[in-house]
Amino acid sequence: MMNRQAPPAEFGAVLRSARRKAGLTQEQLAGLSTVSVRAIRDLERGRVVRPRKDTIRLLADAMRLSDTHRAALELAADSSSVCNALRDVYSPELACPPTPVHTMFGRESELRALVELLGSERERLVTVVGLPGVGKSRLAQEAALQVHAWGDIPVLWLPMDRGEGTPGEASHRPQNALASWVRSLMSEGGNYEELASFIEDRATLLVLDGHEMSPATTPALLYLLQSCRRLKVLVTTRRPHHFSGGRLLPLAPLPTAPAPGPSTVPALPGDSLTAHRPAIELMLSYVSHMRPDLLLTDSVTAAVGEICAALDGIPQALEAATAWLLLYSLDQLLAMARTRPLALVDGSPSLSPGSSAPLGDLLDAVLAELPVRQGDLLAAAASLDSPWTVDGVARALGFSPVQAAQDVHALLLHGLIRQLPADPGEAGRPGRFTVLHLVRDLVTGGRTADESATPAAPHLLATITA
Ligand SMILES: Nc1ncnc2c1ncn2[C@@H]1O[C@H](COP(=O)(O)OP(=O)(O)O)[C@@H](O)[C@H]1O
């Protein structure tokens, strides 16, 4: 079957970078390779984009390229040879997950669960689902690194939610050449047969990061899994309703309060405010980078803790809010967090280049895709000040309890609402839920039941709360 090929990386750029790495001038390379200086110059300038195979071989030999770099050079010249070029050098070294720049806070149990699933014989398709910015990619990256390092397994990491060829991403790195080729095979209407024949029976972890797939992708994924017996697929997505089988792992925000139950580690003095609260540790690390002059006193930590809670412990929200510290004081941030948490993350100046859309827009997109009934339930629940139960919303909205339970379940999977931990001795009572602050802010536009100009149904709302 013919395939749509990846656009080849610019041969000239790849050649120039390889030549410089080899420490050769154009003249020296010409001397060593017997290719003329003029031909080399034309190639590097892009005047000739498709050199002959012999020329590539001569140049690669002269530069003493490793197998992987030779493959990248061949790929840049002619993407149709990529399959052959990469097949022979496919290895954990060539296929590796991106290296993280920052420490990951918390997530110990989630990471353990994910690595265990990826290592188990039975599970071959695992989907991590959760709100935008909650840390799905970060967790997947950490799990992929462990599989890569401990299992010595190639990891094909495909950022599905980013544009082709992120600037700064060196296309002459063989690793990136492989990833962009595989990604072109995976994209809409892609060529799964070619990918399957490339992976074959080799152990591989394929990570589709930010894969907001349509249900149409499912058969292709299943085909891949059937064709490649030692392939595992890890998907991260914010769309649980497009779930394609396998195991679903819902990812909650980072805890902003310590886990209930007796603490096993005795808190150190001064440590008690952050211990076992990864969200606060994470935000404090952002704060200390943004404002090294701020002493992390108990009152600063307490303020940060309250902001974290108002931002629901969503890492991207914490990062966005901290960016404002250049302009506002911590007290001002705290005041904003108490009234309009969304304002802290929306329109926040972006710190990292190539970072994703503002969180408010991303959340908006999630809400816009909800089926009507779930949207209605969320709107009603969002205008409440106190926790509510499934039966309460069912009664208030005239849904059957089963319907309401299904809708609440779906909202939980999306991560738009959360279940409150049961108090000791209340284990048998029905679960109580709240809508995330940011979601609430987005749905109500900052209004709650008391101040709302057009309350959804104030007489009914009273019956929802437990
Ligand atoms: N546990 C964590 N510790 C430190 N940083 C985190 C953690 N989780 C997420 N982040 C950071 O927060 C931002 C959003 O996380 P990301 O994984 O991209 O979210 P998602 O993939 O769910 O949209 C990223 O900058 C990421 O590095």
Ligand SMILES: [Mg+2]
């Ligand atoms: Mg992501």
